[in-house]
Amino acid sequence: MDDPKYSKFNVSTTVYKTVNGQDIDLGVMIPKDAHSGARPVLIHFHGGFLVTGHAMYPEWFANWAIDYSLLHSAIVVSPNYRLFPESSGLEILSDIRDFWTWIQDDLPAYLKSVGSEVTPDYSKVLAYGESAGGYLAIMSGLTKPDLVKAVIAAYPMTYIDADWYRVASSTKAPMGAPQVPVAVFEEHVKGTPEGKIFTGAFPPERMPLVLSILQSGAFSGLGDDESLFPDRVLEKLSADRKVPFLFAFHGTEDSAVPCEHTQKFVGKWEEKFGQGSVVGKWEKGDHGVDAVTTLEEPWLQEGLTDVTKAWIG
Template sequence: MSSSKFELFDRVDFDFKTVHGHALKTSILVPKNLQSKPRDSYATIVNWHGGGFVVGDRLYEGWLPVWLLDICLTNSAIFIAPDYRLLPEATGAEVLEDVEDFWRWLHNTLPTLTTIWNASPDLTRLARTGQSAGGYLAVQSGLLFPELSQIKLIASMGGSLNTDIPYCRILGPRQILGRSPPPPGKAESIVRTYVRNIKLQTVRASGNVIEMWDFLTCVLQQAYLGRWLGARGKEEVDVMKVLDRAETMPPIWLIHGLQDSVVPPLCSIGFVEKLKQTLPDVPLLLSLQPGDHGFEATRDGKEEWIQEGLEFIRKYWP
């Protein structure tokens, strides 16, 4: 059996919010070698998991780059991984409510829970990272809640940022990570049946990636994701509209695969173009590399483009 990517960390779980009797959890992962050092507070990375807003959870390792955890080990940094409500049981606005409530909990409650810890999070030295849907949430943290999040740096990997492109809005047959979803008619039936069977006040904050993968591919092919995120007409779910009125943004590193079949690279490229127009002084690095969605999780960190990104990180964090 392969070892966990978290084997060099001690883990503590907390509930940061309860919705309809369902607790939303966050995991605090502290490098084990910090326990033998003098009591101190340490720089922190907060990572939002991917999964198309539909599958995955905070501790799903499949899409988490080992080199991201190595950053914590190298820099004596703490890794925090929160959950959030998933679609279609939740709306995009409710997902963002969870993000905001997490930030409030992080700054107002977590310090009271870690006073006796040997190694505690330094909330003045925060980096925000995320993969796919998590990349979207990492960016939204910096745009919507700058006072709460106090982020020094953002790293978005395959983030679904600029979704106003045909691939995201128009349904039709497509290849997703080398496989074809069911034909459109069957895919539509699968999605509608799932939605029809959702019970009132259902809260779901995890989804088995293997068991729900076919459902997710149907959601993507039938272009439901944008509709679900934008349910109830909340403008704040649209990153590009939020960016239009943004006054500040942390330095940001964007990573995207050129052959991404889930979130096309235009989603990051379009965001970068808008960012340069609205906030031209924000430091940014765009790494476009050969690979499909989540390719960065298969890299060992020695690649030149990752080293360039790590150098970018060191300018602003920890």
């Protein structure tokens, strides 16, 4: 939490949920120059294929997103959540639901408890995430449309029922990573005590596990419930349903999460909710295409202009 990237925030952590006697925490970052009173809220969901990553891992919180939150003096809240394969997809989503309950019921009192004079403006809530976090941001937008005004999904996992995630293949080499035997995944599962959960890991921890799961198609273990899949949730919604504005972007050469999935999902969103409900940007690059992107980047500016209108007004 003392990373230079967070130097302009007052940072603290707290527990929002306990499972099997094991705490699940979140981080709260309040801009040091934020004036007292109601402030916009930016929720950041970390990536990591739902297998690794941590709410406060600075390498996966893009510089432009930090600058964007500071630009609007937004309260930033980033939750950890149960990770796969120790937990199922439904268990992960239940953590996200409980997190949103904490945001609505407990955030004001928590801010006061840490001595802050800012309060959350619930009319200005933005959900943002990258990769697996993009998936969770989209799911939040679809299930909490009365609260979430805009969603930023950076190279998100969307069609997690696709062959990419559920069929074994030796051609999957994210960012040039080596092939990792399925035994790494199998032995990990065998060695995990019943009831043990994992809720955060700073990469490279669990990265071999990520590769073993992806390359062996083991994401089928997330489950098959309809509520796990953004496209199926979207399909069931009425076209006149209130939804947040969606800004999605993806690197066209992404070797970890297929760009065409995001392009397809953006098309489905626009088809359902109409022009002006979504903006998609496709930029040359691999996973993490925004790694060195700044707020001055034209394609990012274009998307964020519409996000800001929906979020801030």
